[in-house]
Amino acid sequence: MTKHLIDFKDIDNSEAKKLIHFVIEDMQNPINENLSKTVVMKFDEPSTRTKVSFSTASNKLGLYQIDLTKESTSAKKGESLKDELTTLVDLGVDLLVLRTSSDDKKLYENFEEIGIISAGFGKVSHPTQTFVDLSTIISNSEFDYKKPFVFCGDLKHSRVFHSAIELFPKLGIEIGICAPEEFLPENFNTYTIFENINEAIEKSSGLEILRVQKERIDSSENFNLDNFIKNFQLNKEKIDKASERLMILHPMPMNIGIEIDSYAAENFRMQHRKQLSFGISARKIALKYSLGLV
Numbered sequence: 055m056t057k058h059l060i061d062f063k064d065i066d067n068s069e070a071k072k073l074i075h076f077v078i079e080d081m082q083n084p085i086n087e088n089l090s091k092t093v094v095m096k097f098d099e100p101s102t103r104t105k106v107s108f109s110t111a112s113n114k115l116g117l118y119q120i121d122l123t124k125e126s127t128s129a130k131k132g133e134s135l136k137d138e139l140t141t142l143v144d145l146g147v148d149l150l151v152l153r154t155s156s157d158d159k160k161l162y163e164n165f166e167e168i169g170i171i172s173a174g175f176g177k178v179s180h181p182t183q184t185f186v187d188l189s190t191i192i193s194n195s196e197f198d199y200k201k202p203f204v205f206c207g208d209l210k211h212s213r214v215f216h217s218a219i220e221l222f223p224k225l226g227i228e229i230g231i232c233a234p235e236e237f238l239p240e241n242f243n244t245y246t247i248f249e250n251i252n253e254a255i256e257k258s259s260g261l262e263i264l265r266v267q268k269e270r271i272d273s274s275e276n277f278n279l280d281n282f283i284k285n286f287q288l289n290k291e292k293i294d295k296a297s298e299r300l301m302i303l304h305p306m307p308m309n310i311g312i313e314i315d316s317y318a319a320e321n322f323r324m325q326h327r328k329q330l331s332f333g334i335s336a337r338k339i340a341l342k343y344s345l346g347l348v
């Protein structure tokens with residue numbers, strides 16, 4: 055029986071640990087399979103890393119892949135979401151991997167006839183990136199669980215952040231946040247708050263630098279770029295003061311000159327290429343989870 059991977063509300067602490075273990079294990083000892091199932095990849099927003107890693111994972115699992123966009127389906131002619139999903143089921147599709155600008159997870163959660171995996175829902179969901187990030191962190195034997203792991207930057211519009219806060223605590227990792235007022239998430243007082251990135255660097259177990267989502271920022275939000283660069287940008291001056299053991303993540307793509315400068319982006323503390331190394335395994339486990347195989 056297929057199941058959704060849109061968020062982590064139905065995954066308990068034990069299953070969370072198991073899934074991350076499977077990702078790390080697969081990255082270290084990858085195995086190709088021949089599952090002979092059909093998956094539709096529908097990316098309605100741009101993607102490089104997520105799309106390529108899902109497609110590669112699909113190939114390595116022996117899945118039959120069909121690529122669609124909103125421009126290539128009958129949704130362009132006015133077909134409803136329910137009819138579109140029903141059509142996929144009736145045509146024998148087992149899984150739908152979907153990237154969409156919509157924040158409405160319930161539209162998909164209530165449709166049980168096909169397994170749906172979020173490859174990025176608006177600003178609310180990106181579970182496979184959380185698999186990538188946690189695998190990167192947990193595979194680091196020097197990670198300090200006694201200190202918070204801090205997300206820095208545009209938290210309000212980040213689907214990476216909104217998935218992370220659901221799963222990180224289930225693996226015993228405390229969440230810290232570091233952002234200007236206009237980028238703070240809902241219920242921000244439930245997290246350890248750092249006033250600026252220097253404080254976060256000094257007192258955290260690690261950082262994830264999040265891209266400023268210019269395409270999602272409303273003109274009424276009063277984003278102050280100068281203040282952001284001064285207090286929240288990771289740059290040469292700030293990263294050179296960090297411990298050599300501090301791990302710094304970035305889900306990519308980077309906005310060089312906004313949340314990070316070119317020097318910091320190439321610094322040895324940055325782990326974005328290690329994150330990429332977990333990308334295919336993370337999507338393999340996501341696909342197998344949704345097929346009910348792990």
